[in-house]
Amino acid sequence: MQLKIQTILDRYGADKTRLMDILWDVQRSDGFISEEATEALAEGLNMSACDIHETASFYHFYFTQPPGKHKIFLADTVIARAKGYEQLRETLERVCGCAFGNVDDSGTFGLYDTNCIGLSDQEPAMMVDDIVFTNLTPEKVERIIAGLKAGKSAETIAGVDRLDPAKIEYVEALVEDNIQNEGPVFFRADRDYPTLLENALEMLPDEIIEEVTNSGLRGRGGAGFPTGLKWRLGRDAEGEEKYIICNADEGEPGTFKDRVLLTRSPGDVLLGMIIAAWGIGSRQGIIYLRAEYWYLKAYLEQQIEDFRKHGLLGNNILGKNFDFDIRIQMGAGAYICGDETALIESCEGKRGTPRVKPPYPIQQGYLGMPTSVNNVETFAAVSRIIAKSADWFNALGTDESTGTRLLSVSGDCERPGIYEIEWGVSLNKVLRMVGAVDPMAVQISGPSGECVSAIQDGERLFCYSDLSCNGSLMIFNRHRDLLDIVENFMRFFVDESCGICVPCRAGGVDLYQKIRLIRAGRGSEKDLADIRSWGTLMHATSRCGLGTTAAKPLLTTLDKFPELYEKLLVTPEGPLLPSFDLKAALQAHEQAYQDLVQEKQS
Amino acid sequence: MSIRITIDGHEVIAQHGDRLVDVAADNGVYIPTLCYQRGKPCLGTCRACSVRVNGNVMAACTVPVSDGMEVEVNEPEVADMRKALVELLFAEGNHNCPSCEKSGRCELQAVGYEVGMMVSRFPYRFPVRERETAPEKLWLERDRCIFCQRCVEFVRDKETGRKIFSIDHRGTHASIEVDVALANKMPDEQVREAAELCPVGCIIEKGLGYNDPIGRRKFEIKSIRERALKRKHK
Numbered sequence: 001m002q003l004k005i006q007t008i009l010d011r012y013g014a015d016k017t018r019l020m021d022i023l024w025d026v027q028r029s030d031g032f033i034s035e036e037a038t039e040a041l042a043e044g045l046n047m048s049a050c051d052i053h054e055t056a057s058f059y060h061f062y063f064t065q066p067p068g069k070h071k072i073f074l075a076d077t078v079i080a081r082a083k084g085y086e087q088l089r090e091t092l093e094r095v096c097g098c099a100f101g102n103v104d105d106s107g108t109f110g111l112y113d114t115n116c117i118g119l120s121d122q123e124p125a126m127m128v129d130d131i132v133f134t135n136l137t138p139e140k141v142e143r144i145i146a147g148l149k150a151g152k153s154a155e156t157i158a159g160v161d162r163l164d165p166a167k168i169e170y171v172e173a174l175v176e177d178n179i180q181n182e183g184p185v186f187f188r189a190d191r192d193y194p195t196l197l198e199n200a201l202e203m204l205p206d207e208i209i210e211e212v213t214n215s216g217l218r219g220r221g222g223a224g225f226p227t228g229l230k231w232r233l234g235r236d237a238e239g240e241e242k243y244i245i246c247n248a249d250e251g252e253p254g255t256f257k258d259r260v261l262l263t264r265s266p267g268d269v270l271l272g273m274i275i276a277a278w279g280i281g282s283r284q285g286i287i288y289l290r291a292e293y294w295y296l297k298a299y300l301e302q303q304i305e306d307f308r309k310h311g312l313l314g315n316n317i318l319g320k321n322f323d324f325d326i327r328i329q330m331g332a333g334a335y336i337c338g339d340e341t342a343l344i345e346s347c348e349g350k351r352g353t354p355r356v357k358p359p360y361p362i363q364q365g366y367l368g369m370p371t372s373v374n375n376v377e378t379f380a381a382v383s384r385i386i387a388k389s390a391d392w393f394n395a396l397g398t399d400e401s402t403g404t405r406l407l408s409v410s411g412d413c414e415r416p417g418i419y420e421i422e423w424g425v426s427l428n429k430v431l432r433m434v435g436a437v438d439p440m441a442v443q444i445s446g447p448s449g450e451c452v453s454a455i456q457d458g459e460r461l462f463c464y465s466d467l468s469c470n471g472s473l474m475i476f477n478r479h480r481d482l483l484d485i486v487e488n489f490m491r492f493f494v495d496e497s498c499g500i501c502v503p504c505r506a507g508g509v510d511l512y513q514k515i516r517l518i519r520a521g522r523g524s525e526k527d528l529a530d531i532r533s534w535g536t537l538m539h540a541t542s543r544c545g546l547g548t549t550a551a552k553p554l555l556t557t558l559d560k561f562p563e564l565y566e567k568l569l570v571t572p573e574g575p576l577l578p579s580f581d582l583k584a585a586l587q588a589h590e591q592a593y594q595d596l597v598q599e600k601q602s
Numbered sequence: 603m604s605i606r607i608t609i610d611g612h613e614v615i616a617q618h619g620d621r622l623v624d625v626a627a628d629n630g631v632y633i634p635t636l637c638y639q640r641g642k643p644c645l646g647t648c649r650a651c652s653v654r655v656n657g658n659v660m661a662a663c664t665v666p667v668s669d670g671m672e673v674e675v676n677e678p679e680v681a682d683m684r685k686a687l688v689e690l691l692f693a694e695g696n697h698n699c700p701s702c703e704k705s706g707r708c709e710l711q712a713v714g715y716e717v718g719m720m721v722s723r724f725p726y727r728f729p730v731r732e733r734e735t736a737p738e739k740l741w742l743e744r745d746r747c748i749f750c751q752r753c754v755e756f757v758r759d760k761e762t763g764r765k766i767f768s769i770d771h772r773g774t775h776a777s778i779e780v781d782v783a784l785a786n787k788m789p790d791e792q793v794r795e796a797a798e799l800c801p802v803g804c805i806i807e808k809g810l811g812y813n814d815p816i817g818r819r820k821f822e823i824k825s826i827r828e829r830a831l832k833r834k835h836k
Contacts, residue, residue, distance in 0.1 A: 502647070
């Protein structure tokens with residue numbers, strides 16, 4: 001054990017900021033992170049064991065107990081739930097011989113819940129070890145488990161065992177791209193990256209930043225911060241080193257555009273990062289890739305290697321006095337790491353808790369140095385802006401929302417997948433384009449966004465001042481139980497809250513209980529008032545974007561579909577609220593009394 | 603650089619970049635805090651110091667003051683938010699003041715009085731969290747932990763600098779933990795400091811409790827408000 005741990009530590013120079021990688025290596029070698037390994041790591045890194053465990057236990061995909069030979073994660077999403085999720089769950093429990101959250105007696109299977117894994121256009125889906133299986137049916141699940149029982153690997157069952165994980169064929173065999181239309185900015189075929197970079201490096205760093213500023217590009221992760229301004233601040237910030245981080249922790253339920261960009265146009269993303277590095281003056285870049293996309297890791301590493309071979313990454317890029325390289329940092333299962341400061345904490349080997357701001361990452365980010373964190377799509381857009389011109393990009397979209405954006409469309413429509421839309425198009429137009437079927441509600445930007453009515457809001461426009469979509473678009477038809485969806489979203493936020501601040505950690509649970517209460521037919525007008533008031537509290541006082549938006553599934557559906565709530569409310573009779581179960585309360589007392597009597601007698 | 607800001611309409615002079623919560627205290631305006639301690643790095647976890655800054659609600663411990671800032675502390679809506687956050691904590695854990703060793707010297711209890719809390723508006727959860735009694739000199743009463751992070755950030759092994767306290771898991775599953783071997787190495791004085799540092803009755807020094815008679819307990823001698831406002835020097 002000591003020797004093995006020492007080998008792993010040596011790989012990272014016993015640098016505790018690389019704890020995420022170290023924990024992954026331990027887990028991939030031993031199956032889990034044992035107490036013994038934790039103690040050995042603690043000694044090697046001059047940390048306490050509890051300090052290591054603090055990080056390990058934060059992330060969903062690290063195990064500190066044996067997790068079963070095959071780890072199976074079934075994505076529990078509202079889209080999967082509309083497509084037979086429950087039945088799959090039952091099937092898995094039956095054929096694996098254990099309940100979710102457990103390992104079967106033989107130690108072969110561990111069944112685990114997980115939130116959206118970025119495959120909403122081909123759900124139901126699950127991860128088995130490093131492999132994903134999509135468009136699941138009970139029969140397909142039975143076949144997969146039978147294969148595992150017969151000693152086959154997940155790769156063999158998926159038919160990718162003979163394919164090279166570094167090649168696109170491997171990725172394509174596992175998941176579909178579903179790119180549904182051709183737009184002006186993304187997924188352009190056969191781009192000549194050496195020439196494109198050579199042209200870009202003809203420009204001075206300040207010119208690059210000016211061009212990006214003039215393009216009007218705003219961050220595509222959702223917040224919409226002007227990219228040029230961020231880079232200007234980064235260029236002007238003082239720091240021995242500066243870092244470029246690509247946020248590929250695409251965790252918002254319903255979004256999968258970054259997965260497709262990284263599959264189809266990884267060069268655009270890398271080129272965008274190199275251009276950013278040239279502009280800001282950075283020598284090191286990181287792609288923070290969510291662990292759900294493990295099947296993209298080898299492929300992306302190959303793309304980076306190819307760039308190095310062509311002299312586009314590494315020292316003296318294209319013969320210039322410009323060094324820049326990129327490494328991939330794997331996440332380990334935490335939605336909160338999509339927040340840029342939580343992501344940076346994670347890159348430093350810590351729990352993914354958002355930092356107190358100020359200072360902002362562009363002043364003090366990764367390892368305390370100026371750091372520009374941008375979304376995958378932002379970098380891809382930059383690669384095109386620099387190739388075509390700011391004016392060209394600016395002419396697309398609207399005055400305040402320039403260019404195009406990618407939508408990940410899922411739910412009740414004929415053609416789920418990736419769409420490139422120009423900012424400024426209406427919701428109705430998008431719904432027609434994707435073949436929405438009898439839509440009632442549209443969830444814009446995932447749970448953290450807004451639930452709008454397909455009827456009332458059809459003429460609203462996609463742009464930063466109206467529907468400022470982060471890329472996730474889920475369509476729910478008239479037959480969907482919207483409040484069930486709200487409950488699922490509220491549970492999602494409870495699951496994913498890091499817990500560092502009070503309103504999000506504690507308030508989220510109370511709001512989740514409220515929707516359950518109302519759905520159980522035990523809510524009254526007072527509960528709706530509480531939801532509004534407590535939701536406002538969370539929005540106003542939480543530390544990061546997760547907490548400030550966590551009440552939105554409730555608040556936005558209450559606003560658009562109040563009748564769904566009202567029809568479930570009951571009017572209190574007498575002084576007691578309908579949520580108070582007098583009988584149960586008295587029974588609890590009686591039970592406690594009986595327990596005491598029995599205790600005394602025995 | 604000297605600047606001017608207003609707090610509840612009163613103009614005050616401060617140094618650019620000073621923490622709002624300190625500036626307020628220096629000018630006689632009490633803002634409750636449960637994680638923040640003057641002179642120590644800001645933790646920003648409890649949010650009990652939430653005030654309105656130029657119209658937006660912000661935690662006062664996280665805000666560096668700048669010229670022209672308009673701050674509302676005692677405006678009713680934001681004052682009620684602070685109260686609600688304290689109530690959330692009372693409902694989330696088990697805080698039975700009358701039977702708690704920390705009663706009278708507990709910051710959560712004292713702040714509860716300051717915000718005028720009578721009962722929590724949130725449903726009490728009565729969590730069952732196992733206590734940690736393994737360390738020789740202290741124990742953790744986990745169902746009182748408010749996850750302020752003070753012990754995690756500020757208590758270190760003197761010899762190696764390693765963390766002694768930590769928080770496992772996340773969200774509702776979060777749990778305060780202690781490294782028993784390191785805790786057993788803590789000198790008595792450090793154990794006392796850790797227990798004092800804890801704003802609630804979670805870290806308790808073994809062999810010490812209920813020592814001061816009612817009426818002569820810490821916050822009865824001098825209230826938490828008086829203590830916060832007194833310390834003017836930096």
